[in-house]
Amino acid sequence: MKNNNTPKRAQPSVLIVDDEENMRHMLASMLKRDGYVVETAENGEAGIEALKIHPYDYVLCDIKMPKMDGMAFLKHAKLLSDTTTIIMMSAYATIDLAVDAMKLGAYDFISKPFKSDEIKLVIEKAAERDRLKRENVMLKEQVRRFEGQYRFGHLLAKSPAMRDVFELAAKVAQYNTTVLIVGESGTGKELVARAIHRAGPRRDKPMVAINCGGIPEALLESEMFGHAKGAFTGADRSKRGLFEEADESTLLLDEIGEMPVPLQVKLLRVLQESEIRAVGQTVSRKVNVRVIAATSRNLPQMVADGEFREDLFYRLNVVTIELPPLRDRVEDIPLLCQHFIEKFNERLGRNVKGIEPDAMSLLLSHRWPGNVRELENAMERAMVLSVGNQLSRDNFSFASSAPDAKPPIEQLFEGYSIKEAQKQMENAMIVKALKATEGNRTHAARLLEISHPSLLSKMKAYNIDL
Incomplete structure (x- = not known):
């Protein structure tokens, strides 16, 4: 084997394996001029020894050689490295030979004699393929890190409040502790419960769920604990x-x-x-069940009113996970919207790319009484109604707020001073925009429809540090 240069990993490296010295010299000179680091080997055995020392980016290998021919070299080389791109060369090329080489892992097959541009083109194509593969790996890694950062099970969020929920849920998932999940309707209580189950040691068995408010009182006990045959009218078999x-x-x-x-x-x-003891039976049986309870009601108030047992409340309330309403974590809305776009693109056969800025502004300002469930329904409706690949403001419509909700102006302001109200409004909108854009002041200024310097001035005036 003849060393023409010591490979430097900052530059792409090529190993030329050919028993013809003139061919080795010609290819090495050409590739060096193009900036490649080149080594040569006079047969397959020498080529394998070279590969054991350096994982070359590319190999140009002849088929007909003494000691070890090109096909044998190809088999051994793929065992040594699956990242090296191998290009086979032969003056005795046939379609069958080329197919056999490709089956063994060759990237391409070139017939001799060939023009120098042909070799350059093949290596450039291989380099482009390798670049795309690296980018794909990087993107997958970014997605993996993103999901690890913003996901827990099927839940998706990046707000500090939800990140705290994810952290607590991940911790409690490893233990048999009873968990109480509280939050408004539509905040994702069942999703949190399922995520806890899947992250815990019981994940191999399916989680069982029951809606305590969806079953008539007379049947709920039987549904939960089972019943013996003949326990009541209609119980014609045990359950x-x-x-x-x-x-x-x-x-x-x-x-x-x-x-x-x-x-x-x-x-x-x-x-x-x-x-447990089934209805109509006198014998109890042991069960090993991890219980997670969820509610949208105020259990402490129900305890005070005598509507819920205090001892049961404390037995359930070992670890409480409180889910914030969507209106209190508006920074999650763009992330959730993109998730729903991808979901409904697949389900509806659409190719929606995103949401226009004025439509996103509408979504960020909506109160979302139905929380994430309402957002999901609004996104599905918008994608059904949309024509282009961007959702517009016209694709969204919302029902009026709940009758008992305070008008927005009464929620924000006290007193009657217009000047003071304007300051409070600006302060609240700036904070909302900065949270929605994760502190990106340029994007926040765009959402607020003011200049960047104006935003900085107002942040200083209102002592906002986000």
Whole structure:
């Protein structure tokens, strides 16, 4: 083997494997002029020894050679490195030979004699392919880091409040602790419960869920604990309850605040003793169930009003995860919108790219009484109605606020001073825009429709540091 140069990894490197000295010399001279670091080997065995020392970017290899021919070299080389691009050369080229070489992992096959431009073109194409592969790997890594940073299960958010939720949920997922998830309707309580289940040691078994407010009181006990044959009219066979179905897994008691008080006593016993008794039976059986409860109601107030047992509340309230409403984390809205665009593009066969700025401004200012569920429905409707690849303001329409909600002006301002109200409005809008853009002042100024210097001046006046 003849060393023409010592490879420097800052430059692309090429190994030329050919038993013809003139061919090696010609290719080496040409490639050096183009900025490649080049080494040569006079046969396949020497080429393999060279590959053991340096993982070359590209290999130009002849087919017909003594000691080890090109096809044998190709087999050995692919075992040594799957990142090296190998280009085969031969004066005895046939279609079958080329196909065999490609099956063994060759990038391309060139027939001798060839023009120097042909070699350059093949290597440039290979370099472009490698560049695209590297970019693809980088993008996947960025997506992986993004998902690790902004995702927990199927939940997606980047606001500090939700990041705290993700962190707490990830911690509690590893233990058998009872969890109480509270939040307004549509904030994603069941998604959090499922994410906790999937992140925990019981993930191999499916989570079981029951809506305590969606089943008639007379049937809820049977649904939860099961019943024996003949336990009541219509019980023509025995039935397993959901606690038994969730044995060794997780049971979500959704809308636990709707559970009747008499049944709360029986649920408390199950949580304390880890055993259930089916309706119509006298014998209890042990169950190993991890319980997660969720509610949109104010349980402490229900306890005070006598509508919910205090002892059950404290038994459920070991770890509480409180989900903030969407209106309190508007910085999550652009991220959620992009997620829903990707979701509905696939479901509806659309190719929507994004949302126009004035439409996004509308979404950021909406109160979202239905929270993330309302946003998802609004996005689906907008994508059904849209024509182009950008969602416009006209694609969105919202029902009026709930009747008992205060008018926005009463929520923001006290007193009657117009000057003071203007200051409070500007302060609130600047903070909202900065949160929505993660502190990017240029983008925030664009959302606020003011100049960048004007934004900086107002931030200083209102002592805003975001």
